[in-house]
Amino acid sequence: MNGTDLGRALRELRVASGRQAKVVARSAAMSPSKLSKIENGALAPSVLDVERVLTALEIPKEVKEQLAEAARQVATEATAWRIYRRTGLHKHQEEIHAIEAQTTLLRVFQPSCIPGLLQTPEYVRGVQKGSELTDDALEKMIGARLRRQEVLYDRSRAFEFLITESVIRWKLLPAPMMAAQLDKLIAMSRMPNIRIGIVPLSAAMPGLPTSSFVLFDGRLVIVEIPHAEITTSEMRDIELYVDKFQMFDRVALSGEGARDLVAGVRDDFLREQETA
Structure with a gap:
């Protein structure tokens, strides 16, 4: 067929x-x-x-x-980001939202930025800096991304996020806004259906964190690269990303260990604000 x-x-x-x-x-x-x-x-x-x-x-x-x-x-298909920008990034957010609504276990590996489902509105704006979006397109995109976050409160679904320590230290926003973003990470990590792991810089790395990706149950993976988004449901490819997720998960901090690390970085941002 x-x-x-x-x-x-x-x-x-x-x-x-x-x-x-x-x-x-x-x-x-x-x-x-x-x-x-x-x-x-x-x-x-x-x-x-x-x-x-x-x-x-x-x-x-x-x-x-x-x-x-x-x-x-x-x-397996690849769609250039320029196409999503042309058709409307908010529409793409709505498409992803529809997939997330049909997913029981969602796993995210993100070595570049805070995952979209955990971003504050200010962080969303920071991620889109230099994207050449019009003000209207940016506002629509932010609204659509924040609506996606409603799925996190559905206790029948489980979410696992793996983030590298460099992500929480990357100063994408002014110090007060970064502190607020990290406060949100800490708060969301306490939800019973959400697990947030931080891959510490001090850990012996099992491999290179080449690209961010999202696993939707065991049926689909979406990989983000600089110029495009790749979607595949080929089982051999999905297994590759499951293995990569598990590889970094083994060295990640979670629970109180992850919260302590995030809180320490947040406090660094707050001290920076005080001395500015």
Whole structure:
């Protein structure tokens, strides 16, 4: 089954359900034009597209698993950040939000910045410095990212974050704002469904922290590189990232040890503020 076959199958299921395309598109967090292109074979659907449409159609589990597996066998895809900026970063945030809402265990490895689900509004702005977004586009993006964070309060889901110590020391914002961001990390680490690990600079590193990535259960991984975002559901690739996550997790501090380290860095920022 290729992308065209998948699109045709999705269209047949939608028509059989009696649902209008625009209603399904809205539920699947995509534009009606995108759904139309997928159904007509003009655009090969990603695994995420297929899963969202099938969820919107409330398809029986057996059929959903068959088509999702077919989608997994089609390809690994890369989307340039410039495309997301052109179409609207807030829309991409909404797409990720839809995936997170269907995930039971989410694992994040981040060697570059505080993970998006844990960022303060000020930190989001700091991350986007130099991105050439308009003020309106930036505000929409910040709003969409903060709405994503609501999923953290769903106790039926578990979240594991691995962050390198260099991330919490990287002065992306003025000292008071960095201290506030680290306070948020400490607070979120106390939630029963959230575990935050810090990979300390003093640890003997088991390997290089090459790229940030997010694991959605065991079915999908999204990898961020400077010019693009790579999505794959190929099991061999997913296993590679699971192994990498576990490798750094073994040397990470968690619980009170992680909170003590973060608090120490926060206090450094506060002292810097006092002497400024």
